[in-house]
Amino acid sequence: DAMVIQNPRYQVTQFGKPVTLSCSQTLNHNVMYWYQQKSSQAPKLLFHYYDKDFNNEADTPDNFQSRRPNTSFCFLDIRSPGLGDAAMYLCATSRGLGGVATDRNYGYTFGSGTRLTVV
Amino acid sequence: AQSVTQLGSHVSVSEGALVLLRCNYSSSVPPYLFWYVQYPNQGLQLLLKYTSAATLVKGINGFEAEFKKSETSFHLTKPSAHMSDAAEYFCAVSKSSSASKIIFGSGTRLSIRP
Numbered sequence: 001d002a003m004v005i006q007n008p009r010y011q012v013t014q015f016g017k018p019v020t021l022s023c024s025q026t027l028n029h030n031v032m033y034w035y036q037q038k039s040s041q042a043p044k045l046l047f048h049y050y051d052k053d054f055n056n057e058a059d060t061p062d063n064f065q066s067r068r069p070n071t072s073f074c075f076l077d078i079r080s081p082g083l084g085d086a087a088m089y090l091c092a093t094s095r096g097l098g099g100v101a102t103d104r105n106y107g108y109t110f111g112s113g114t115r116l117t118v119v
Numbered sequence: 120a121q122s123v124t125q126l127g128s129h130v131s132v133s134e135g136a137l138v139l140l141r142c143n144y145s146s147s148v149p150p151y152l153f154w155y156v157q158y159p160n161q162g163l164q165l166l167l168k169y170t171s172a173a174t175l176v177k178g179i180n181g182f183e184a185e186f187k188k189s190e191t192s193f194h195l196t197k198p199s200a201h202m203s204d205a206a207e208y209f210c211a212v213s214k215s216s217s218a219s220k221i222i223f224g225s226g227t228r229l230s231i232r233p
Contacts, residue, residue: 006162040128042209042223043163090162107153108221110162 003027006091006111013081013118021076021114023091032074033108034066035090043090049074078116086118121146123193123210125224133232138182138197140227142210145191152193153211153221154184163209169193180204205231 004025013019023032031050035043047056049068063085065077078085092108126141144150151170155163167178174186184195193210210224 004162009160040226040228042225045220048220088160092163107151107165107168108163110155110164112162113160115160 004091004093004109004111006089006114008114009112011114011116013078013116015082015118016080019078019081019116021078021089021091021116023074023076023111024072025074025091025093025109026072027093027109028071029093029095029109030071031094032068033092033094034064034074034076035092036085037088037090037113039087046076081116081118083118086116088113088115121148121150121212121214121222123152123212123222123224125208125210125227127227128225129228129230131230131232132200134202135199138195138200138204138229140195140208140210140229142184142193142195142224143191144193144210144212146212146214148214151213152184152186153213154178154182154193154195155209155211155223156180157207157209157226159206166195166208200229200231202231202233205229 007022033048034046037043045057046060047066063079068074090113091111094108122145124143153168154166156166157163166182167176169176169186177183182197184193186193207226207228209226211221213221
């Protein structure tokens with residue numbers, strides 16, 4: 001089945017040690033998103049790629065970076081994780097702009113998330 | 120700007136009772152509206168969506184929602200709650216002209232009493 005896969009499901013990293021989270025998709029969707037979700041809160045959009053175009057949210061800290069080497073893969077890099085970065089990180093995908101309202105898959109498809117612990 | 124407001128961060132119902140989760144939206148353009156469910160330590164799963172077709176939308180697991188423009192609401196209902204419905208539910212909105220940047224509400228945790 002076409003899907004969005006996040007690896008690993010659980011990641012423990014040390015304070016200040018760079019960490020990379022991975023997301024892959026077999027849906028061939030144009031857009032890939034990274035969300036941060038802290039306990040009992042709504043997912044917060046960090047950035048998204050529309051094809052190769054990177055779109056950063058205004059309030060996303062510089063500590064967070066992303067790479068999309070090809071259509072299928074997108075990575076979230078946290079350069080120097082702090083205790084406040086402990087959260088669930090969700091990857092999502094969607095088709096591109098326009099003419100998609102009748103697409104039964106319209107909307108986002110989410111991966112299962114990576115729960116990041118900072119020690 | 121678009122936003123959604125979910126009334127009630129926590130709702131508790133008895134098994135077999137009606138489930139009603141409230142969502143009101145604000146949008147300067149015709150909206151697309153969504154309900155997502157999140158089980159513990161999982162990603163979000165789409166329950167249903169409104170994309171300007173029928174105002175009563177049926178989704179998975181027996182859930183449905185009705186778009187009411189006059190009330191700017193998109194409440195989620197299920198006639199009879201099951202224990203397996205216990206989860207976090209998010210209402211979300213996006214612009215009808217774009218598939219990007221869905222805005223999520225703050226979520227409602229649904230608990231089911233035996």
